[in-house]
Amino acid sequence: MTGVKMNDHLTSFYKINQSVERLLKSKHHSSEVKQSAINLRKSMQPCLAELRQSAAKIKDLLKAGFDDLDHAEDVWHSKPKIARVATDEIWQQLEQLRKEHCGIRLLGSQCKREAVKQAQACWKQILEPIEAKWFLGKGSQAQTIVGKDNKNNFTMEIRTVVASQFQEIIKIIKKSLNIVYKKLAHLHLDYVFQYVIFLDKRARDQTRTRINLILNEINAKFRSLILHSPCQSRNLLEFNNPFKPAVQFLLNPNYNDIDWQNFCRFKKEVYAKMIEVINTIIEDRINLAIKSIEQVILFYTDFLERQYRYQQETPQQRNAEKAWIDQQRQQLERVFSSIDAILAAPGF
Incomplete structure:
Protein backbone atom coordinates (compact mmCIF):
# COMPACT_ATOMS: atom_id res chain seq x y z
CA MET A 1 0.00 0.00 0.00
CA THR A 2 1.57 3.30 -1.09
CA GLY A 3 1.62 6.44 1.02
CA VAL A 4 -0.84 8.13 -1.39
CA LYS A 5 -3.39 5.31 -1.10
CA MET A 6 -2.97 5.24 2.66
CA ASN A 7 -3.67 8.97 2.74
CA ASP A 8 -6.78 8.39 0.62
CA HIS A 9 -7.97 5.82 3.17
CA LEU A 10 -7.22 8.22 6.01
CA THR A 11 -9.26 10.93 4.26
CA SER A 12 -12.15 8.50 3.85
CA PHE A 13 -12.08 7.61 7.55
CA TYR A 14 -12.17 11.29 8.52
CA LYS A 15 -15.04 11.99 6.13
CA ILE A 16 -17.01 9.18 7.74
CA ASN A 17 -16.24 10.57 11.19
CA GLN A 18 -17.30 14.10 10.14
CA SER A 19 -20.51 12.72 8.72
CA VAL A 20 -21.19 10.90 11.99
CA GLU A 21 -20.58 14.11 13.95
CA ARG A 22 -23.04 16.06 11.80
CA LEU A 23 -25.68 13.35 12.09
CA LEU A 24 -25.37 13.19 15.87
CA LYS A 25 -25.81 16.96 16.15
CA SER A 26 -28.86 16.97 13.92
CA LYS A 27 -32.36 17.02 15.46
CA HIS A 28 -33.94 15.52 12.37
CA HIS A 29 -32.67 11.93 12.75
CA SER A 30 -34.01 9.12 14.85
CA SER A 31 -32.22 7.67 17.84
CA GLU A 32 -31.84 4.39 15.96
CA VAL A 33 -29.84 5.87 13.10
CA LYS A 34 -27.78 7.90 15.58
CA GLN A 35 -26.91 4.68 17.40
CA SER A 36 -25.90 3.17 14.07
CA ALA A 37 -23.65 6.18 13.48
CA ILE A 38 -22.03 5.74 16.89
CA ASN A 39 -21.44 2.05 16.14
CA LEU A 40 -19.97 2.94 12.76
CA ARG A 41 -17.51 5.37 14.37
CA LYS A 42 -16.45 2.70 16.86
CA SER A 43 -15.94 0.25 14.00
CA MET A 44 -13.74 2.73 12.16
CA GLN A 45 -11.44 3.36 15.15
CA PRO A 46 -9.58 -0.01 14.92
CA CYS A 47 -9.31 0.53 11.17
CA LEU A 48 -7.57 3.84 11.78
CA ALA A 49 -5.33 2.21 14.40
CA GLU A 50 -4.42 -0.56 11.95
CA LEU A 51 -3.67 2.02 9.27
CA ARG A 52 -1.29 3.80 11.64
CA GLN A 53 0.42 0.56 12.63
CA SER A 54 0.90 -0.30 8.97
CA ALA A 55 2.25 3.17 8.30
CA ALA A 56 4.73 2.86 11.18
CA LYS A 57 5.90 -0.52 9.88
CA ILE A 58 6.29 0.75 6.32
CA LYS A 59 8.21 3.78 7.60
CA ASP A 60 10.64 1.46 9.35
CA LEU A 61 10.99 -0.71 6.23
CA LEU A 62 11.61 2.35 4.07
CA LYS A 63 14.90 2.94 5.91
CA ALA A 64 16.42 0.00 4.04
CA GLY A 65 15.46 1.65 0.76
CA PHE A 66 17.16 4.90 1.76
CA ASP A 67 20.24 2.91 2.82
CA ASP A 68 20.32 1.22 -0.59
CA LEU A 69 20.13 4.57 -2.36
CA ASP A 70 22.88 5.97 -0.12
CA HIS A 71 25.02 2.99 -1.07
CA ALA A 72 24.23 3.44 -4.77
CA GLU A 73 25.27 7.09 -4.58
CA ASP A 74 28.43 6.17 -2.66
CA VAL A 75 29.33 3.67 -5.41
CA TRP A 76 28.61 6.35 -8.01
CA HIS A 77 31.04 8.75 -6.32
CA SER A 78 33.73 6.02 -5.95
CA GLN A 93 52.10 -7.13 -6.84
CA LEU A 94 49.91 -9.53 -8.81
CA GLU A 95 52.89 -10.94 -10.68
CA GLN A 96 54.79 -11.56 -7.45
CA LEU A 97 51.77 -13.02 -5.64
CA ARG A 98 50.93 -15.41 -8.48
CA LYS A 99 54.53 -16.56 -8.55
CA GLU A 100 54.68 -17.10 -4.79
CA HIS A 101 51.27 -18.78 -4.73
CA CYS A 102 53.00 -21.87 -6.11
CA GLY A 103 56.29 -21.06 -4.41
CA ILE A 104 54.78 -21.17 -0.91
CA ARG A 105 53.46 -24.69 -1.52
CA LEU A 106 56.91 -25.83 -2.67
CA LEU A 107 58.53 -24.09 0.28
CA GLY A 108 56.12 -25.85 2.63
CA SER A 109 57.04 -29.24 1.16
CA GLN A 110 60.73 -28.46 1.56
CA CYS A 111 60.20 -27.32 5.15
CA LYS A 112 58.32 -30.51 5.99
CA ARG A 113 61.03 -32.71 4.51
CA GLU A 114 63.79 -30.82 6.29
CA ALA A 115 61.89 -30.81 9.58
CA VAL A 116 61.28 -34.56 9.40
CA LYS A 117 64.95 -35.11 8.55
CA GLN A 118 66.08 -33.02 11.53
CA ALA A 119 63.62 -34.68 13.90
CA GLN A 120 64.71 -38.14 12.75
CA ALA A 121 68.39 -37.29 13.26
CA CYS A 122 67.66 -35.87 16.70
CA TRP A 123 65.62 -38.95 17.69
CA LYS A 124 68.38 -41.25 16.52
CA GLN A 125 70.97 -39.26 18.45
CA ILE A 126 68.86 -39.35 21.62
CA LEU A 127 68.25 -43.10 21.37
CA GLU A 128 71.81 -44.24 20.67
CA PRO A 129 73.06 -43.94 24.28
CA ILE A 130 69.84 -45.55 25.54
CA GLU A 131 70.28 -48.53 23.24
CA ALA A 132 73.97 -48.81 24.04
CA LYS A 133 73.33 -48.70 27.77
CA TRP A 134 70.31 -50.99 28.05
CA PHE A 135 70.17 -53.27 25.03
CA LEU A 136 73.52 -53.62 23.25
CA GLY A 137 75.94 -56.06 24.81
CA LYS A 138 79.40 -57.10 23.76
CA GLY A 139 79.81 -57.42 20.03
CA SER A 140 76.79 -55.16 19.53
CA GLN A 141 74.47 -58.11 20.06
CA ALA A 142 71.04 -57.00 21.22
CA GLN A 143 70.05 -58.07 24.70
CA THR A 144 66.68 -59.65 25.14
CA ILE A 145 65.25 -57.65 28.03
CA VAL A 146 65.58 -54.91 30.59
CA GLY A 147 64.84 -56.76 33.80
CA LYS A 148 62.50 -55.65 36.55
CA ASP A 149 65.43 -54.62 38.77
CA ASN A 150 66.45 -51.98 36.23
CA LYS A 151 62.99 -51.03 35.00
CA ASN A 152 62.56 -47.97 37.23
CA ASN A 153 65.81 -46.40 36.09
CA PHE A 154 65.03 -47.25 32.47
CA THR A 155 61.56 -45.73 32.83
CA MET A 156 62.99 -42.46 34.12
CA GLU A 157 65.41 -42.24 31.21
CA ILE A 158 62.72 -42.98 28.63
CA ARG A 159 60.40 -40.31 29.99
CA THR A 160 63.26 -37.81 30.00
CA VAL A 161 64.30 -38.47 26.40
CA VAL A 162 60.69 -38.40 25.17
CA ALA A 163 60.11 -35.02 26.81
CA SER A 164 63.36 -33.79 25.29
CA GLN A 165 62.36 -35.03 21.85
CA PHE A 166 58.97 -33.35 22.15
CA GLN A 167 60.58 -29.98 22.90
CA GLU A 168 63.03 -30.47 20.07
CA ILE A 169 60.17 -31.06 17.62
CA ILE A 170 58.53 -27.83 18.74
CA LYS A 171 61.77 -25.97 18.03
CA ILE A 172 62.13 -27.62 14.63
CA HIS A 188 53.51 -7.24 1.85
CA LEU A 189 49.93 -8.48 1.80
CA ASP A 190 48.87 -5.37 3.70
CA TYR A 191 49.61 -3.23 0.63
CA VAL A 192 46.01 -3.85 -0.43
CA PHE A 193 44.89 -1.22 2.07
CA GLN A 194 46.36 1.44 -0.22
CA TYR A 195 43.60 0.58 -2.70
CA VAL A 196 40.80 -0.43 -0.35
CA ILE A 197 40.33 3.25 0.52
CA PHE A 198 39.06 3.97 -3.01
CA LEU A 199 36.07 1.62 -2.66
CA ASP A 200 32.60 2.66 -1.58
CA LYS A 201 32.02 2.57 2.17
CA ARG A 202 30.21 -0.79 2.25
CA ALA A 203 32.80 -2.58 0.12
CA ARG A 204 35.60 -0.77 1.95
CA ASP A 205 34.42 -1.90 5.38
CA GLN A 206 33.79 -5.48 4.26
CA THR A 207 37.16 -5.78 2.52
CA ARG A 208 39.08 -4.16 5.37
CA THR A 209 37.47 -6.55 7.87
CA ARG A 210 38.19 -9.60 5.72
CA ILE A 211 41.84 -8.69 5.07
CA ASN A 212 42.44 -7.78 8.72
CA LEU A 213 41.05 -11.15 9.81
CA ILE A 214 43.45 -12.89 7.44
CA LEU A 215 46.48 -10.90 8.59
CA ASN A 216 45.60 -11.37 12.26
CA GLU A 217 45.17 -15.11 11.73
CA SER A 224 51.63 -20.09 18.53
CA LEU A 225 51.65 -23.77 17.65
CA ILE A 226 48.99 -24.84 20.14
CA LEU A 227 46.61 -22.03 20.99
CA HIS A 228 45.77 -21.12 17.39
CA SER A 229 45.84 -24.59 15.87
CA PRO A 230 42.98 -26.74 14.58
CA CYS A 231 41.68 -29.39 16.97
CA GLN A 232 43.78 -32.13 15.42
CA SER A 233 46.96 -30.10 15.91
CA ARG A 234 46.11 -29.23 19.50
CA ASN A 235 45.48 -32.88 20.32
CA LEU A 236 48.85 -33.75 18.85
CA LEU A 237 50.77 -31.12 20.77
CA GLU A 238 49.16 -30.59 24.16
CA PHE A 239 50.58 -32.40 27.19
CA ASN A 240 53.12 -34.41 25.17
CA ASN A 241 50.18 -36.28 23.66
CA PRO A 242 51.87 -37.53 20.50
CA PHE A 243 54.14 -39.98 22.30
CA LYS A 244 51.94 -41.00 25.23
CA PRO A 245 50.54 -44.22 23.70
CA ALA A 246 54.00 -45.39 22.67
CA VAL A 247 55.44 -44.65 26.12
CA GLN A 248 52.52 -46.31 27.91
CA PHE A 249 52.91 -49.42 25.77
CA LEU A 250 56.64 -49.67 26.40
CA LEU A 251 56.40 -49.03 30.14
CA ASN A 252 53.33 -51.18 30.72
CA PRO A 253 53.24 -51.82 34.51
CA ASN A 254 51.65 -55.23 33.93
CA TYR A 255 54.95 -56.53 32.60
CA ASN A 256 58.07 -56.89 34.71
CA ASP A 257 60.49 -56.87 31.81
CA ILE A 258 60.95 -54.72 28.70
CA ASP A 259 62.20 -56.62 25.68
CA TRP A 260 64.04 -55.42 22.59
CA GLN A 261 61.10 -56.10 20.29
CA ASN A 262 58.82 -53.79 22.26
CA PHE A 263 61.53 -51.15 22.36
CA CYS A 264 61.82 -51.27 18.56
CA ARG A 265 58.07 -50.88 18.27
CA PHE A 266 58.25 -47.89 20.60
CA LYS A 267 60.90 -46.24 18.41
CA LYS A 268 58.79 -46.68 15.28
CA GLU A 269 55.62 -45.36 16.90
CA VAL A 270 57.36 -42.25 18.19
CA TYR A 271 58.90 -41.66 14.77
CA ALA A 272 55.51 -42.03 13.06
CA LYS A 273 53.97 -39.53 15.46
CA MET A 274 56.82 -37.09 14.86
CA ILE A 275 56.07 -37.12 11.15
CA GLU A 276 52.34 -36.69 11.81
CA VAL A 277 52.89 -33.72 14.12
CA ILE A 278 55.30 -31.99 11.75
CA ASN A 279 53.18 -32.53 8.63
CA ASP A 284 47.87 -26.14 8.29
CA ARG A 285 50.03 -23.00 8.15
CA ILE A 286 50.87 -23.46 4.48
CA ASN A 287 47.17 -23.75 3.63
CA LEU A 288 46.53 -20.54 5.55
CA ALA A 289 49.34 -18.77 3.69
CA ILE A 290 48.01 -19.92 0.32
CA LYS A 291 44.45 -18.91 1.21
CA SER A 292 45.70 -15.48 2.27
CA ILE A 293 47.58 -14.96 -0.98
CA GLU A 294 44.50 -16.05 -2.94
CA GLN A 295 42.33 -13.51 -1.13
CA VAL A 296 44.72 -10.67 -1.94
CA ILE A 297 44.99 -11.79 -5.57
CA LEU A 298 41.19 -11.87 -5.73
CA PHE A 299 41.00 -8.30 -4.41
CA TYR A 300 43.52 -6.98 -6.93
CA THR A 301 41.89 -8.72 -9.91
CA ASP A 302 38.46 -7.48 -8.84
CA PHE A 303 39.82 -3.94 -8.42
CA LEU A 304 41.35 -3.99 -11.90
CA GLU A 305 38.14 -5.36 -13.40
CA ARG A 306 36.16 -2.59 -11.73
CA GLN A 307 38.59 0.01 -12.96
CA TYR A 308 38.32 -1.22 -16.54
CA ARG A 309 34.50 -1.10 -16.45
CA TYR A 310 34.43 2.34 -14.85
CA GLN A 311 36.85 3.72 -17.43
CA GLN A 312 34.44 2.66 -20.19
CA GLU A 313 31.53 4.60 -18.73
CA THR A 314 30.53 7.75 -20.63
CA PRO A 315 29.47 11.06 -19.05
CA GLN A 316 25.98 10.42 -20.40
CA GLN A 317 25.82 7.05 -18.61
CA ARG A 318 27.02 8.59 -15.34
CA ASN A 319 24.52 11.42 -15.58
CA ALA A 320 21.70 8.98 -16.29
CA GLU A 321 22.66 6.83 -13.28
CA LYS A 322 22.78 9.85 -10.98
CA ALA A 323 19.42 11.07 -12.29
CA TRP A 324 17.88 7.65 -11.63
CA ILE A 325 19.21 7.59 -8.05
CA ASP A 326 17.87 11.10 -7.40
CA GLN A 327 14.49 10.20 -8.87
CA GLN A 328 14.12 7.13 -6.66
CA ARG A 329 15.10 9.16 -3.61
CA GLN A 330 12.40 11.73 -4.41
CA GLN A 331 9.82 8.95 -4.72
CA LEU A 332 10.80 7.48 -1.36
CA GLU A 333 10.77 10.89 0.28
CA ARG A 334 7.27 11.50 -1.05
CA VAL A 335 6.07 8.21 0.43
CA PHE A 336 7.90 8.99 3.67
CA SER A 337 6.18 12.38 3.97
CA SER A 338 2.76 10.82 3.36
CA ILE A 339 3.36 8.24 6.06
CA ASP A 340 4.50 10.94 8.50
CA ALA A 341 1.21 12.74 7.86
CA ILE A 342 -0.73 9.59 8.74
CA LEU A 343 1.23 9.07 11.95
CA ALA A 344 0.72 12.70 12.97
CA ALA A 345 -3.04 12.71 12.29
CA PRO A 346 -5.30 12.93 15.39
CA GLY A 347 -7.67 10.13 16.33
CA PHE A 348 -11.46 10.27 16.62
Whole structure:
Protein backbone atom coordinates (compact mmCIF):
# COMPACT_ATOMS: atom_id res chain seq x y z
CA MET A 1 0.00 0.00 0.00
CA THR A 2 1.57 3.30 -1.09
CA GLY A 3 1.62 6.44 1.02
CA VAL A 4 -0.84 8.13 -1.39
CA LYS A 5 -3.39 5.31 -1.10
CA MET A 6 -2.97 5.24 2.66
CA ASN A 7 -3.67 8.97 2.74
CA ASP A 8 -6.78 8.39 0.62
CA HIS A 9 -7.97 5.82 3.17
CA LEU A 10 -7.22 8.22 6.01
CA THR A 11 -9.26 10.93 4.26
CA SER A 12 -12.15 8.50 3.85
CA PHE A 13 -12.08 7.61 7.55
CA TYR A 14 -12.17 11.29 8.52
CA LYS A 15 -15.04 11.99 6.13
CA ILE A 16 -17.01 9.18 7.74
CA ASN A 17 -16.24 10.57 11.19
CA GLN A 18 -17.30 14.10 10.14
CA SER A 19 -20.51 12.72 8.72
CA VAL A 20 -21.19 10.90 11.99
CA GLU A 21 -20.58 14.11 13.95
CA ARG A 22 -23.04 16.06 11.80
CA LEU A 23 -25.68 13.35 12.09
CA LEU A 24 -25.37 13.19 15.87
CA LYS A 25 -25.81 16.96 16.15
CA SER A 26 -28.86 16.97 13.92
CA LYS A 27 -32.36 17.02 15.46
CA HIS A 28 -33.94 15.52 12.37
CA HIS A 29 -32.67 11.93 12.75
CA SER A 30 -34.01 9.12 14.85
CA SER A 31 -32.22 7.67 17.84
CA GLU A 32 -31.84 4.39 15.96
CA VAL A 33 -29.84 5.87 13.10
CA LYS A 34 -27.78 7.90 15.58
CA GLN A 35 -26.91 4.68 17.40
CA SER A 36 -25.90 3.17 14.07
CA ALA A 37 -23.65 6.18 13.48
CA ILE A 38 -22.03 5.74 16.89
CA ASN A 39 -21.44 2.05 16.14
CA LEU A 40 -19.97 2.94 12.76
CA ARG A 41 -17.51 5.37 14.37
CA LYS A 42 -16.45 2.70 16.86
CA SER A 43 -15.94 0.25 14.00
CA MET A 44 -13.74 2.73 12.16
CA GLN A 45 -11.44 3.36 15.15
CA PRO A 46 -9.58 -0.01 14.92
CA CYS A 47 -9.31 0.53 11.17
CA LEU A 48 -7.57 3.84 11.78
CA ALA A 49 -5.33 2.21 14.40
CA GLU A 50 -4.42 -0.56 11.95
CA LEU A 51 -3.67 2.02 9.27
CA ARG A 52 -1.29 3.80 11.64
CA GLN A 53 0.42 0.56 12.63
CA SER A 54 0.90 -0.30 8.97
CA ALA A 55 2.25 3.17 8.30
CA ALA A 56 4.73 2.86 11.18
CA LYS A 57 5.90 -0.52 9.88
CA ILE A 58 6.29 0.75 6.32
CA LYS A 59 8.21 3.78 7.60
CA ASP A 60 10.64 1.46 9.35
CA LEU A 61 10.99 -0.71 6.23
CA LEU A 62 11.61 2.35 4.07
CA LYS A 63 14.90 2.94 5.91
CA ALA A 64 16.42 0.00 4.04
CA GLY A 65 15.46 1.65 0.76
CA PHE A 66 17.16 4.90 1.76
CA ASP A 67 20.24 2.91 2.82
CA ASP A 68 20.32 1.22 -0.59
CA LEU A 69 20.13 4.57 -2.36
CA ASP A 70 22.88 5.97 -0.12
CA HIS A 71 25.02 2.99 -1.07
CA ALA A 72 24.23 3.44 -4.77
CA GLU A 73 25.27 7.09 -4.58
CA ASP A 74 28.43 6.17 -2.66
CA VAL A 75 29.33 3.67 -5.41
CA TRP A 76 28.61 6.35 -8.01
CA HIS A 77 31.04 8.75 -6.32
CA SER A 78 33.73 6.02 -5.95
CA LYS A 79 33.81 5.16 -9.67
CA PRO A 80 35.88 8.11 -10.95
CA LYS A 81 38.33 7.68 -8.05
CA ILE A 82 38.90 4.03 -8.94
CA ALA A 83 39.11 4.85 -12.65
CA ARG A 84 41.99 7.29 -12.03
CA VAL A 85 44.14 5.01 -9.83
CA ALA A 86 47.59 4.20 -11.24
CA THR A 87 47.88 0.41 -11.47
CA ASP A 88 51.55 -0.28 -12.27
CA GLU A 89 52.23 -1.31 -8.67
CA ILE A 90 49.11 -3.51 -8.61
CA TRP A 91 50.32 -5.44 -11.64
CA GLN A 92 53.74 -5.86 -10.01
CA GLN A 93 52.10 -7.13 -6.84
CA LEU A 94 49.91 -9.53 -8.81
CA GLU A 95 52.89 -10.94 -10.68
CA GLN A 96 54.79 -11.56 -7.45
CA LEU A 97 51.77 -13.02 -5.64
CA ARG A 98 50.93 -15.41 -8.48
CA LYS A 99 54.53 -16.56 -8.55
CA GLU A 100 54.68 -17.10 -4.79
CA HIS A 101 51.27 -18.78 -4.73
CA CYS A 102 53.00 -21.87 -6.11
CA GLY A 103 56.29 -21.06 -4.41
CA ILE A 104 54.78 -21.17 -0.91
CA ARG A 105 53.46 -24.69 -1.52
CA LEU A 106 56.91 -25.83 -2.67
CA LEU A 107 58.53 -24.09 0.28
CA GLY A 108 56.12 -25.85 2.63
CA SER A 109 57.04 -29.24 1.16
CA GLN A 110 60.73 -28.46 1.56
CA CYS A 111 60.20 -27.32 5.15
CA LYS A 112 58.32 -30.51 5.99
CA ARG A 113 61.03 -32.71 4.51
CA GLU A 114 63.79 -30.82 6.29
CA ALA A 115 61.89 -30.81 9.58
CA VAL A 116 61.28 -34.56 9.40
CA LYS A 117 64.95 -35.11 8.55
CA GLN A 118 66.08 -33.02 11.53
CA ALA A 119 63.62 -34.68 13.90
CA GLN A 120 64.71 -38.14 12.75
CA ALA A 121 68.39 -37.29 13.26
CA CYS A 122 67.66 -35.87 16.70
CA TRP A 123 65.62 -38.95 17.69
CA LYS A 124 68.38 -41.25 16.52
CA GLN A 125 70.97 -39.26 18.45
CA ILE A 126 68.86 -39.35 21.62
CA LEU A 127 68.25 -43.10 21.37
CA GLU A 128 71.81 -44.24 20.67
CA PRO A 129 73.06 -43.94 24.28
CA ILE A 130 69.84 -45.55 25.54
CA GLU A 131 70.28 -48.53 23.24
CA ALA A 132 73.97 -48.81 24.04
CA LYS A 133 73.33 -48.70 27.77
CA TRP A 134 70.31 -50.99 28.05
CA PHE A 135 70.17 -53.27 25.03
CA LEU A 136 73.52 -53.62 23.25
CA GLY A 137 75.94 -56.06 24.81
CA LYS A 138 79.40 -57.10 23.76
CA GLY A 139 79.81 -57.42 20.03
CA SER A 140 76.79 -55.16 19.53
CA GLN A 141 74.47 -58.11 20.06
CA ALA A 142 71.04 -57.00 21.22
CA GLN A 143 70.05 -58.07 24.70
CA THR A 144 66.68 -59.65 25.14
CA ILE A 145 65.25 -57.65 28.03
CA VAL A 146 65.58 -54.91 30.59
CA GLY A 147 64.84 -56.76 33.80
CA LYS A 148 62.50 -55.65 36.55
CA ASP A 149 65.43 -54.62 38.77
CA ASN A 150 66.45 -51.98 36.23
CA LYS A 151 62.99 -51.03 35.00
CA ASN A 152 62.56 -47.97 37.23
CA ASN A 153 65.81 -46.40 36.09
CA PHE A 154 65.03 -47.25 32.47
CA THR A 155 61.56 -45.73 32.83
CA MET A 156 62.99 -42.46 34.12
CA GLU A 157 65.41 -42.24 31.21
CA ILE A 158 62.72 -42.98 28.63
CA ARG A 159 60.40 -40.31 29.99
CA THR A 160 63.26 -37.81 30.00
CA VAL A 161 64.30 -38.47 26.40
CA VAL A 162 60.69 -38.40 25.17
CA ALA A 163 60.11 -35.02 26.81
CA SER A 164 63.36 -33.79 25.29
CA GLN A 165 62.36 -35.03 21.85
CA PHE A 166 58.97 -33.35 22.15
CA GLN A 167 60.58 -29.98 22.90
CA GLU A 168 63.03 -30.47 20.07
CA ILE A 169 60.17 -31.06 17.62
CA ILE A 170 58.53 -27.83 18.74
CA LYS A 171 61.77 -25.97 18.03
CA ILE A 172 62.13 -27.62 14.63
CA ILE A 173 58.56 -26.76 13.62
CA LYS A 174 58.91 -23.16 14.80
CA LYS A 175 62.11 -22.80 12.81
CA SER A 176 60.39 -24.10 9.68
CA LEU A 177 57.36 -21.86 10.15
CA ASN A 178 59.59 -18.85 10.64
CA ILE A 179 60.97 -19.40 7.15
CA VAL A 180 57.44 -19.40 5.70
CA TYR A 181 56.42 -16.40 7.81
CA LYS A 182 59.36 -14.34 6.55
CA LYS A 183 58.41 -15.26 3.00
CA LEU A 184 54.87 -14.02 3.61
CA ALA A 185 56.17 -10.82 5.19
CA HIS A 186 58.16 -10.05 2.05
CA LEU A 187 54.95 -10.27 0.00
CA HIS A 188 53.51 -7.24 1.85
CA LEU A 189 49.93 -8.48 1.80
CA ASP A 190 48.87 -5.37 3.70
CA TYR A 191 49.61 -3.23 0.63
CA VAL A 192 46.01 -3.85 -0.43
CA PHE A 193 44.89 -1.22 2.07
CA GLN A 194 46.36 1.44 -0.22
CA TYR A 195 43.60 0.58 -2.70
CA VAL A 196 40.80 -0.43 -0.35
CA ILE A 197 40.33 3.25 0.52
CA PHE A 198 39.06 3.97 -3.01
CA LEU A 199 36.07 1.62 -2.66
CA ASP A 200 32.60 2.66 -1.58
CA LYS A 201 32.02 2.57 2.17
CA ARG A 202 30.21 -0.79 2.25
CA ALA A 203 32.80 -2.58 0.12
CA ARG A 204 35.60 -0.77 1.95
CA ASP A 205 34.42 -1.90 5.38
CA GLN A 206 33.79 -5.48 4.26
CA THR A 207 37.16 -5.78 2.52
CA ARG A 208 39.08 -4.16 5.37
CA THR A 209 37.47 -6.55 7.87
CA ARG A 210 38.19 -9.60 5.72
CA ILE A 211 41.84 -8.69 5.07
CA ASN A 212 42.44 -7.78 8.72
CA LEU A 213 41.05 -11.15 9.81
CA ILE A 214 43.45 -12.89 7.44
CA LEU A 215 46.48 -10.90 8.59
CA ASN A 216 45.60 -11.37 12.26
CA GLU A 217 45.17 -15.11 11.73
CA ILE A 218 48.58 -15.32 10.07
CA ASN A 219 50.25 -13.50 12.96
CA ALA A 220 48.47 -15.60 15.57
CA LYS A 221 48.98 -19.01 13.97
CA PHE A 222 52.61 -18.53 13.07
CA ARG A 223 53.44 -17.36 16.60
CA SER A 224 51.63 -20.09 18.53
CA LEU A 225 51.65 -23.77 17.65
CA ILE A 226 48.99 -24.84 20.14
CA LEU A 227 46.61 -22.03 20.99
CA HIS A 228 45.77 -21.12 17.39
CA SER A 229 45.84 -24.59 15.87
CA PRO A 230 42.98 -26.74 14.58
CA CYS A 231 41.68 -29.39 16.97
CA GLN A 232 43.78 -32.13 15.42
CA SER A 233 46.96 -30.10 15.91
CA ARG A 234 46.11 -29.23 19.50
CA ASN A 235 45.48 -32.88 20.32
CA LEU A 236 48.85 -33.75 18.85
CA LEU A 237 50.77 -31.12 20.77
CA GLU A 238 49.16 -30.59 24.16
CA PHE A 239 50.58 -32.40 27.19
CA ASN A 240 53.12 -34.41 25.17
CA ASN A 241 50.18 -36.28 23.66
CA PRO A 242 51.87 -37.53 20.50
CA PHE A 243 54.14 -39.98 22.30
CA LYS A 244 51.94 -41.00 25.23
CA PRO A 245 50.54 -44.22 23.70
CA ALA A 246 54.00 -45.39 22.67
CA VAL A 247 55.44 -44.65 26.12
CA GLN A 248 52.52 -46.31 27.91
CA PHE A 249 52.91 -49.42 25.77
CA LEU A 250 56.64 -49.67 26.40
CA LEU A 251 56.40 -49.03 30.14
CA ASN A 252 53.33 -51.18 30.72
CA PRO A 253 53.24 -51.82 34.51
CA ASN A 254 51.65 -55.23 33.93
CA TYR A 255 54.95 -56.53 32.60
CA ASN A 256 58.07 -56.89 34.71
CA ASP A 257 60.49 -56.87 31.81
CA ILE A 258 60.95 -54.72 28.70
CA ASP A 259 62.20 -56.62 25.68
CA TRP A 260 64.04 -55.42 22.59
CA GLN A 261 61.10 -56.10 20.29
CA ASN A 262 58.82 -53.79 22.26
CA PHE A 263 61.53 -51.15 22.36
CA CYS A 264 61.82 -51.27 18.56
CA ARG A 265 58.07 -50.88 18.27
CA PHE A 266 58.25 -47.89 20.60
CA LYS A 267 60.90 -46.24 18.41
CA LYS A 268 58.79 -46.68 15.28
CA GLU A 269 55.62 -45.36 16.90
CA VAL A 270 57.36 -42.25 18.19
CA TYR A 271 58.90 -41.66 14.77
CA ALA A 272 55.51 -42.03 13.06
CA LYS A 273 53.97 -39.53 15.46
CA MET A 274 56.82 -37.09 14.86
CA ILE A 275 56.07 -37.12 11.15
CA GLU A 276 52.34 -36.69 11.81
CA VAL A 277 52.89 -33.72 14.12
CA ILE A 278 55.30 -31.99 11.75
CA ASN A 279 53.18 -32.53 8.63
CA THR A 280 49.91 -31.55 10.30
CA ILE A 281 51.15 -28.28 11.78
CA ILE A 282 53.17 -27.10 8.80
CA GLU A 283 50.45 -28.11 6.32
CA ASP A 284 47.87 -26.14 8.29
CA ARG A 285 50.03 -23.00 8.15
CA ILE A 286 50.87 -23.46 4.48
CA ASN A 287 47.17 -23.75 3.63
CA LEU A 288 46.53 -20.54 5.55
CA ALA A 289 49.34 -18.77 3.69
CA ILE A 290 48.01 -19.92 0.32
CA LYS A 291 44.45 -18.91 1.21
CA SER A 292 45.70 -15.48 2.27
CA ILE A 293 47.58 -14.96 -0.98
CA GLU A 294 44.50 -16.05 -2.94
CA GLN A 295 42.33 -13.51 -1.13
CA VAL A 296 44.72 -10.67 -1.94
CA ILE A 297 44.99 -11.79 -5.57
CA LEU A 298 41.19 -11.87 -5.73
CA PHE A 299 41.00 -8.30 -4.41
CA TYR A 300 43.52 -6.98 -6.93
CA THR A 301 41.89 -8.72 -9.91
CA ASP A 302 38.46 -7.48 -8.84
CA PHE A 303 39.82 -3.94 -8.42
CA LEU A 304 41.35 -3.99 -11.90
CA GLU A 305 38.14 -5.36 -13.40
CA ARG A 306 36.16 -2.59 -11.73
CA GLN A 307 38.59 0.01 -12.96
CA TYR A 308 38.32 -1.22 -16.54
CA ARG A 309 34.50 -1.10 -16.45
CA TYR A 310 34.43 2.34 -14.85
CA GLN A 311 36.85 3.72 -17.43
CA GLN A 312 34.44 2.66 -20.19
CA GLU A 313 31.53 4.60 -18.73
CA THR A 314 30.53 7.75 -20.63
CA PRO A 315 29.47 11.06 -19.05
CA GLN A 316 25.98 10.42 -20.40
CA GLN A 317 25.82 7.05 -18.61
CA ARG A 318 27.02 8.59 -15.34
CA ASN A 319 24.52 11.42 -15.58
CA ALA A 320 21.70 8.98 -16.29
CA GLU A 321 22.66 6.83 -13.28
CA LYS A 322 22.78 9.85 -10.98
CA ALA A 323 19.42 11.07 -12.29
CA TRP A 324 17.88 7.65 -11.63
CA ILE A 325 19.21 7.59 -8.05
CA ASP A 326 17.87 11.10 -7.40
CA GLN A 327 14.49 10.20 -8.87
CA GLN A 328 14.12 7.13 -6.66
CA ARG A 329 15.10 9.16 -3.61
CA GLN A 330 12.40 11.73 -4.41
CA GLN A 331 9.82 8.95 -4.72
CA LEU A 332 10.80 7.48 -1.36
CA GLU A 333 10.77 10.89 0.28
CA ARG A 334 7.27 11.50 -1.05
CA VAL A 335 6.07 8.21 0.43
CA PHE A 336 7.90 8.99 3.67
CA SER A 337 6.18 12.38 3.97
CA SER A 338 2.76 10.82 3.36
CA ILE A 339 3.36 8.24 6.06
CA ASP A 340 4.50 10.94 8.50
CA ALA A 341 1.21 12.74 7.86
CA ILE A 342 -0.73 9.59 8.74
CA LEU A 343 1.23 9.07 11.95
CA ALA A 344 0.72 12.70 12.97
CA ALA A 345 -3.04 12.71 12.29
CA PRO A 346 -5.30 12.93 15.39
CA GLY A 347 -7.67 10.13 16.33
CA PHE A 348 -11.46 10.27 16.62
